[in-house]
Amino acid sequence: MNQLASAPRAVVLLSGGLDSATTLAVARSEGFRPYALTFRYGQRHAWEVQASRRVAESLGVAEHRVVQIDLRQFGCSALTGDLAVPKRSSVAEIGGEIPVTYVPGRNTIFLAYALCWAEVLGCQDIYLGVNALDYSGYPDCRPEYLAAFQRLAQLATRSGVEGQRLTIHAPLIDRTKAQIIQLGLQLGVDYGLTTSCYDPAADGAACGQCDACLLRRRGFAENQLTDPIRYAT
Amino acid sequence: MNQLASAPRAVVLLSGGLDSATTLAVARSEGFRPYALTFRYGQRHAWEVQASRRVAESLGVAEHRVVQIDLRQFGCSALTGDLAVPKRSSVAEIGGEIPVTYVPGRNTIFLAYALCWAEVLGCQDIYLGVNALDYSGYPDCRPEYLAAFQRLAQLATRSGVEGQRLTIHAPLIDRTKAQIIQLGLQLGVDYGLTTSCYDPAADGAACGQCDACLLRRRGFAENQLTDPIRYAT
Numbered sequence: 001m002n003q004l005a006s007a008p009r010a011v012v013l014l015s016g017g018l019d020s021a022t023t024l025a026v027a028r029s030e031g032f033r034p035y036a037l038t039f040r041y042g043q044r045h046a047w048e049v050q051a052s053r054r055v056a057e058s059l060g061v062a063e064h065r066v067v068q069i070d071l072r073q074f075g076c077s078a079l080t081g082d083l084a085v086p087k088r089s090s091v092a093e094i095g096g097e098i099p100v101t102y103v104p105g106r107n108t109i110f111l112a113y114a115l116c117w118a119e120v121l122g123c124q125d126i127y128l129g130v131n132a133l134d135y136s137g138y139p140d141c142r143p144e145y146l147a148a149f150q151r152l153a154q155l156a157t158r159s160g161v162e163g164q165r166l167t168i169h170a171p172l173i174d175r176t177k178a179q180i181i182q183l184g185l186q187l188g189v190d191y192g193l194t195t196s197c198y199d200p201a202a203d204g205a206a207c208g209q210c211d212a213c214l215l216r217r218r219g220f221a222e223n224q225l226t227d228p229i230r231y232a233t
Numbered sequence: 234m235n236q237l238a239s240a241p242r243a244v245v246l247l248s249g250g251l252d253s254a255t256t257l258a259v260a261r262s263e264g265f266r267p268y269a270l271t272f273r274y275g276q277r278h279a280w281e282v283q284a285s286r287r288v289a290e291s292l293g294v295a296e297h298r299v300v301q302i303d304l305r306q307f308g309c310s311a312l313t314g315d316l317a318v319p320k321r322s323s324v325a326e327i328g329g330e331i332p333v334t335y336v337p338g339r340n341t342i343f344l345a346y347a348l349c350w351a352e353v354l355g356c357q358d359i360y361l362g363v364n365a366l367d368y369s370g371y372p373d374c375r376p377e378y379l380a381a382f383q384r385l386a387q388l389a390t391r392s393g394v395e396g397q398r399l400t401i402h403a404p405l406i407d408r409t410k411a412q413i414i415q416l417g418l419q420l421g422v423d424y425g426l427t428t429s430c431y432d433p434a435a436d437g438a439a440c441g442q443c444d445a446c447l448l449r450r451r452g453f454a455e456n457q458l459t460d461p462i463r464y465a466t
Contacts, residue, residue: 069302074346074353105349108389112345113307116338120307139394148385155378156341 007033009062009123010169011114014038016051017196018216019129019172022180024059025187026171027127035121036064037114041106042072047195047204054193067113071106087199087209091218107140111149111168118166119157126153127169133176146170177219192228201232208233240266242295242356243402244347247271249284250429251449252362252405255413257292258420259404260360268354269297270347274339275305280428280437287426300346304339320432320442324451340373344382344401351399352390359386360402366409379403410452425461434465441466 010032014020027034038052049066056064107130114126130141139145150168154160172180184191196216197206206213208231220227243265247253260267271285282299289297340363347359363374372378383401387393405413417424429449430439439446441464453460 065306067303067306070300071349073298073300074349104352104391105345105389108345108348108385109342112338112341115341116304116307119337139391140389142388145385145388148381148388152341152378152381152385155375155381156338156373158337158372161372 007031008125009033009035009121010125010127011035011037011118011121011123012061013110013114013126013128014052014056014064015129016048016053016055016194017129017212018177018184018191018194018219019131019180020052021055021059021129021189021191021194022184022187023127023129023169023171024055024061025184025189027125027169028059029187030169030171032125032127034059034061034127035117035123036061037110037117038064038066039110039113040066040068042070047197047200050204051193051195055189058190058193059188065117069109069113071109074104087207088211088214089209091214105140107138107145108149111153115153115156115166119159122159124159124164124166125169126167127171129172130170131172131177131180132174143170143173146173176222177215178222181219181223181225190228195229205230205232207231240264241358242266242268242354243358243360244268244270244351244354244356245294246343246347246359246361247285247289247297248362249281249286249288249427250362250445251410251417251424251427251452252364252413253285254288254292254362254422254424254427255417255420256360256362256402256404257288257294258417258422260358260402261292262420263402263404265358265360267292267294267360268350268356269294270343270350271297271299272343272346273299273301275303280430280433283437284426284428288422291423291426292421298350302342302346304342307337320440321444321447322442324447338373340371340378341382344386348386348389348399352392355392357392357397357399358402359400360404362405363403364405364410364413365407376403376406379406409455410448411455414452414456414458423461428462438463438465440464 010027012024012027012034014024014036036056040049118126146168153166160166196212198210198212199207243260245257245260245267247257247269269289273282351359365375379401386399393399429445431443431445432440
């Protein structure tokens with residue numbers, strides 16, 4: 001990290017998945033000193049919190065903070081509640097509707113915490129790995145949502161009031177999963193450390209059939225690569 | 234609550250202070266069935282969480298949820314950290330700058346949770362008691378901030394995507410503390426149940442000298458009323 005000691009700071013939302021690992025690598029490559037922020041939010045796939053630690057260590061961060069929040073008390077998503085995660089046999093079956101894996105308010109809560117930490121750190125940049133193409137139909141993964149959050153951040157903070165410009169960076173927003181993987185490999189991401197599955201087995205093996213697994217596997221296949229993580233099916 | 238069983242739901246941010254108690258009463262008077270949301274966020278003045286329970290019970294709510302979040306880990310505000318709460322002898326000494334009692338990102342985090350709960354409840358209305366006049370210089374209490382959050386909420390949610398209109402209600406935004414007290418008394422608020430002090434004594438007595446106490450006391454004085462709560466000084 002020595003070469004980054006004088007670099008500007010950025011808060012990076014890091015789930016431990018493929019997209020956020022790539023985003024962390026992008027933040028570093030764009031000259032920022034990353035402060036990684038991960039949430040333990042009652043998700044079914046808490047395995048990803050361990051993945052986030054491996055990714056943060058592998059890519060290098062100034063600090064990695066894991067925040068405990070409980071979204072289960074607000075209920076009703078397949079990622080935090082008792083609904084079953086949908087399983088499919090191919091990407092073509094993923095519909096355009098908002099799926100049951102959507103967690104109401106999740107990205108807004110995550111970005112709000114990131115904004116809080118950014119203000120305390122005195123930094124003007126927040127990175128997150130949302131994606132508008134393979135976004136599984138979540139409303140809070142769209143460019144217009146991010147633009148609205150950036151506008152809010154500008155008005156919410158002391159630094160914004162004082163005229164500094166806050167930027168929400170979503171470097172993957174218009175890339176396909178295959179392009180994200182290409183980018184990450186160029187930047188040295190070890191995808192074997194990441195996890196994407198919404199419903200992994202107890203030993204961490206990915207199910208291979210949820211939307212996240214299907215999109216991820218197709219991304220590797222389109223690059224003529226084999227995904228380095230283990231799948232149960 | 235029987236007369237409200239068919240009323241539309243609204244999430245109301247309830248701190249246990251004078252402003253939020255009044256806001257809860259306004260939400261009821263405007264025909265909503267209130268779902269009160271309170272945060273235990275590592276604040277120095279956790280006494281207000283008990284006040285929020287008394288206020289919710291007194292005014293009547295469909296549900297009252299107290300959410301534990303830890304803003305102390307992001308540090309550096311006099312309300313959550315080790316800095317001293319400023320004490321003054323009069324309202325005239327309150328400056329225009331952002332004071333040390335400002336908690337970075339607090340209202341954004343609170344509103345993000347409210348948005349999450351609103352979406353789960355299927356409701357389109359969120360009330361909060363922010364005030365642009367006696368707002369002590371916090372950036373996230375300004376009308377333009379609230380307008381930006383309303384725009385964000387519209388884009389963040391399933392109901393917004395489906396065309397329903399989400400509204401952030403800040404009924405106190407342009408009222409003086411004296412006008413807020415008048416309004417609350419008309420609506421039956423028992424201000425003896427509320428607390429406003431940033432730095433209360435162990436027995437809950439208000440310090441009388443922090444910005445919140447000074448503004449509150451002046452509000453009662455301007456109405457030729459005595460504040461029903463206990464003060465240490």
